[in-house]
Amino acid sequence: MNPQLVDHLRVVFTMSFLLGIAAASENDLDLKFCGTWVHGKGALSLDINLSTGCKGLLISANETYLSIDGQITSQCSRSEVISLKNHQEQQTEFCLYWDPLVDQMKLQVGGNNFTLCWPVRLQGSCCTDLSHGQNEPMASYGIRDGTVYTDLISKNTHKAYNFGGQPIQCTILCEQALNRSYTSTSQDTVRKEHICARKSEVEMKADFTGYNVISPFTEGNSVKATAIVHLPPALKQAAKKTNKVVCTFFNSNYLFEEDHNEVKVLNNVVEITVENEVIANLPEPIRITFHHDTIYKTHSRKCVSWDTRKDPLQVNWAMDGCETKQSGEKQTECLCNHLTYFTVLVQLEPRPVRHLLALTAITSLGCAVSVISCVALIIYLFRKRRFKEKFTRIHLGLAVSLFLLHLLFFLTGVLANVGGERVCTWVGAALHYALLSSFTWMGLQVFHTFWSVYKIFIQMFSPQHYIWILVGFGFPIIPVMILGCIGGIYGIREVVPSNDVNNPYLMCWMRTEREALLAHYFINLPILIFLVLSGIVMLFVVYREIKPRDEWKNNRVAFLSIWGLSCLFGTTWGLTFLDFGPLSDFVLFVSCFLNSFQGFFLMLRFWILDCMRKQAGGSYSGSTSSSSSSSTGSTKQRMLQAQEKS
CATH class of the missing domain: 1.20.1070.10 (Rhodopsin 7-helix transmembrane proteins)
Incomplete structure (x- = not known):
């Protein structure tokens, strides 16, 4: 049989297999593309050109350059050339990782790790389902043994690999990740559960007298309430335009951690919002009860809030507007008079004053x-x-x-x-x-x-x-x-x-x-x-x-x-x-x-x-x-x- 025909059949079979997996498991949560870069012995470089959108991703290579050119990010824009050390060998292993949920892209080349796009908060639109398109022609220099995850696409050396993307709401992708976490124990799926959030909507009717919102998160095979939010009647009086309150529960501090070694944010983060309104100075505070691991007396804890109006992308926790009430080593109650993100800040290495x-x-x-x-x-x-x-x-x-x-x-x-x-x-x-x-x-x-x-x-x-x-x-x-x-x-x-x-x-x-x-x-x-x-x-x-x-x-x-x-x-x-x-x-x-x-x-x-x-x-x-x-x-x-x- 013609070797070229065999190669095409392998590609068709692989793509059919991948599409079958995608259809069975809905949307892809990430992408891992690996291959062998066949190059010369001279100076090598990375050519990075990334922009926002969801048109596709092109991974190409020649004698001196490995190029990552794509329009698949929600926030990240980057265009630069990175010099690499000279390689005596004429081939280098590499892997590209794409995480649409947090808009993160990493590249591993010959033992060197590069973060092309740093992780950010959950965005509105995610670019996923990067389906493989037609390969570029074969050449002496390029990418050989291209694989998606562990599935081989082609053993030949091609100039480039094309991937087309599909936009999707990140919240939908998160729901799929959370649903899969009940039947999967992989570390990646558990991390997705932590990144994503669970939302609860509360309708404040005319006879609204307060309401408790409970956050269910899985811990092993059980369901554990990590936070309980009590919405007071004063919130309905303060909300002028709408009667709907949205409570979003995060089970990870992955996106909210400050760049300090002295303090740590609890894994539990709660966002409380009323659409298109800024609620502050409530006469009756919102009570948020956090259930957490043991915090000993040697580590102080404070309820904090994040004012996203100053800089939505800059994490800046402050104690303004919140009062801390402790209920033991495993529970902390926060009384806050406004709406935003809330959590508990723990002092890791306190320097208390003796005597x-x-x-x-x-x-x-x-x-x-x-x-x-x-x-x-x-x-x-x-x-x-x-x-x-x-x-x-x-x-x-x-x-x-x-x-x-x-x-x-x-x-x-x-x-x-x-x-x-x-x-x-x-x-x-x-x-x-x-x-x-x-x-x-x-x-x-x-x-x-x-x-x-x-x-x-x-x-x-x-x-x-x-x-x-x-x-x-x-x-x-x-x-x-x-x-x-x-x-x-x-x-x-x-x-x-x-x-x-x-x-x-x-x-x-x-x-x-x-x-x-x-x-x-x-x-x-x-x-x-x-x-x-x-x-x-x-x-x-x-x-x-x-x-x-x-x-x-x-x-x-x-x-x-x-x-x-x-x-x-x-x-x-x-x-x-x-x-x-x-x-x-x-x-x-x-x-x-x-x-x-x-x-x-x-x-x-x-x-x-x-x-x-x-x-x-x-x-x-x-x-x-x-x-x-x-x-x-x-x-x-x-x-x-x-x-x-x-």
Whole structure:
């Protein structure tokens, strides 16, 4: 018999067999085409040209190129040439995989894997049933041993293989995949079941008093309710144009996973929609009960929703509009006041705060004492005779900013629980301003101390008092206003305790979203690093200058000078960078104690210096008697006086 006739008969038989399978099993769920690329020994390339539609797919090859040219995708468009490594052999195995449900195409060539189209959400139209057409003529270079799945189409070498596609609604294809999952145990069919969704439509009639929608999904040979949605009567009142509600249940996070290693979306995702309407701010929330695998107390969980109006293709889960109620380790209830996609976000690797209750108690006590101390220090500085001295104004500015910082920090927990997100936006901005203002005034202390030590050697213009005030209170307004205009930076911040990660401590501060974290890393941390480093350098400078003086031999004076200057220069904040390793708990307690009682320590320093000055009968003063309360103490002033006389 003629070999060419045999080849044609084989093609007819194979296609009849494939069509018989297709007819028996309805539509194809995917395509797998493999073959051997016969090519030359030179440089090889992939020529990719894909566009949307459902006209067909052409797989061709020659001496140097393997080409994938098709119009079968729903969203993916790609046109480029990819260079391959040189092959000493003149043939290379390859396989092309097409998944119409998620619009994904992958190519495997000689052990290299290429994703030509990345998976996306389920689309409206899918291009499937890629039936094989007439082969291109045989040639010396091309594709040999072309197969669909494991069925051989031709053993000869052809220039190209043509496949024609048929459009179909993806929901229909999904229903077929779900129906086949009951009789098939293949991994691919199970994955299709996870990708596809089940829909339930509810008609809200005039006497609608609420309705429970149950999601049935198979687990082995049984049916398991993975989610239950309760639609409240308020939903019918909010829907103006239609009475139909559609609940779509996904049994996989395949299409909804965020690109973060710290959090994970549950396999259960629910979409609730009312056609052509945006439903928000419901007076009675929708209750969604998720049944899931065990989530232990060490992993926090939060109900989240996805606002598709911003970017339907960008996964961005947010906690706005949803409240989380836990009902054990295997059940979570979400109460949400709007319609969109809903699921539960699980913290995989939490970094909870150890001993949060003790740290909160220390902070509250320290802030309360510091507020009272700052008030006393402000009154004391106002009553000083030499109030017009620059150092007094700097001390006063620091006392005012610390008063505001400790007061807001003391009240932040109460305001977060009582005022909610709206109040926390303003309180968080005010707290950030107070923190930056405190850092700025500490930096001015460093600058003024440097000025006082070296001004006798460098004759410079002395800044006016309003310059200090403008810098200390005006500069922090700029970054806070910029961040406020950006929006989404300030709000409720959750501090997770290690003993119960599901009941976090609420405070008003910068949020945990990407923009807020960037603001923290590019504004707060650089300012703090600069302050701590400059403060340490200035401590060394002052120590070197006053160490030769007789007063330094007095241990009490030496300790008070270094301790007081450490508070004034903000070096105690440097402990926050040492919160790691085996001593992290100890460092955290020390840092919390020193910084929360900072206002008290400053008042204590001024009071002790004043007592020492009175006991010494003015021996610590001289021509500038008030200098005992300045940045470097009386020893520096006596040193400067001696240098001036010389």
